[in-house]
Amino acid sequence: MPATPEHSDAITEAAAQWCMRLHAEDCSAQERAQFEQWLGEDPLHAQEYAAMAEIWTLSDQLPRPAPAPRVHLPQRRPALRSWAVAAAISAVALPLAAYTGWSAGWLPDAYQHETSQGALRHVVLGDGTRVELNLDSELSYTNFKDHRQVRLSRGEAFFEVTHDAQHPFVVKAAEGRIKVTGTRFNVWKYQDQVRVTLVEGSVLVSSINADPDGGFRLGPGMQARYKAGDYEPQLSQTYAGDNSLAWRDGKLILDNLPLADALPLINRYLEKPLVLGDDHSAHIRIGGMYDTTRIRNLVASLPKVLPIYLTQNNEGNTVLNSIPAQP
Known part of the structure; x- marks a missing residue:
């Protein structure tokens, strides 16, 4: 049953209270x-709290003003409660702060939070940009005066960015930045690893600590890979049979990859990531086409098609162990 407006407002209020209390x-x-306990009672609780935490993070970026001088209220009005004073001040101060923050480029005038769970999703951001979200993906969109910004928290997304040369579109993923004005590209993120695939237009890929106007330019058909700690991405040219975008059709295609390279692609769809049990298993190759909604079936079938056997470690992860070759 869909939530009523009253129920949604109550969740939003509770999320705000928890956000303030936890900080x-x-x-x-x-x-x-x-x-x-509250977070686990309803999926909407976690979703609303994540949005509230994102707003809290944005507000943390604001410069802190100097402490205001203490104001002594007249004693002849004892009935005036402190919360009423705060409400009155907020009614004037908040709109002014919001306008000042927007004008200075500190605060956005629009915020959007999107997630996908058991199915692919198509969403439209506030600027008209179209986004396809892969399974178990999450992003937030904020519109600032001088740029548009997306934070890809996890998963994968394909962007068709609305062109605006004066208002660049920036995607932040792990410790990197992808900057465009209007183009079509894909961003894949797993833990601290990121892969950017450009389909049309051009993008600048750079470290989040580098010059925002610099970076490495990709042309159509190029990829950039980086992980946390990399100052420069690794650039490569895709080939005609590249399968990076097969997820848009619900497929994961592994093209004779060593398990060391295949596991991040597989683990993206698992609650508990697979781990390698030894150095030899990292070099065993795997291929095939798999349904992204049934990756668990792939895990169960691995010992039937590869020279490995499965165990579990103390953390509950499935471990891939190589079977020694017979003499």
Whole structure:
């Protein structure tokens, strides 16, 4: 049953209260346990809290003003409650702060949070950009005065960016930045690894710590790969049979890859990642086409098609162990 507006408002209010409480220095372990319980009661709780936490992070980027002088209220009005004073001040200060923040480029005037779980999703961002989200993906969109920004928290997304040369579109993933004005490209993220595939137009790929106007330019058919800690991405040219975008048809295609390269692509769809049990298993190759909604079936079938056997480690991960060759 869809949530009523009243129910949604209650969740939003609760998420805001939890966000403020968890960031307080005196937040207790008991309160954190109560928060975890609230978070697990309804998927909407986690979704709303994630959006609230993103807003909190944005507000943290604002410069802090100098402390305001203390104001002594007249004693002849004891009935005036402190919350009423705060509300009155906020009614004037918040719109002014929001306008000032927008004009200075500190605050966005639009925010959008999107996730996908068991199915691919098509979403349209506030600027008209079209995005396809792969399974278990999450992003947030904010519109600033001088640029548009997407934070890809996890998963994979294909972007068809609305062209605006004066208002660049920036995707942040792990410790890298992809900057465009209007183009079609794909961003894949797993843990701290990122792969950018350009289909049309051009993009600049750079470290998040580098010059925002610099970077390495990709042309159509090129890829850039990087991981956390890399100052420069690895650039390559895709070939005619490249399968990077097969996920848009619900497929994962492994083209005779060593397990060391295939596992990040497989693990993207698993709750518990597969791990390699030894150095030899990293070099065993795997190929084939798989349904992205049934990757668990692939894991179960691995010992039937590869010289490996499965075990579990203490953390509950499935371990791929190589079978020694017979003499």
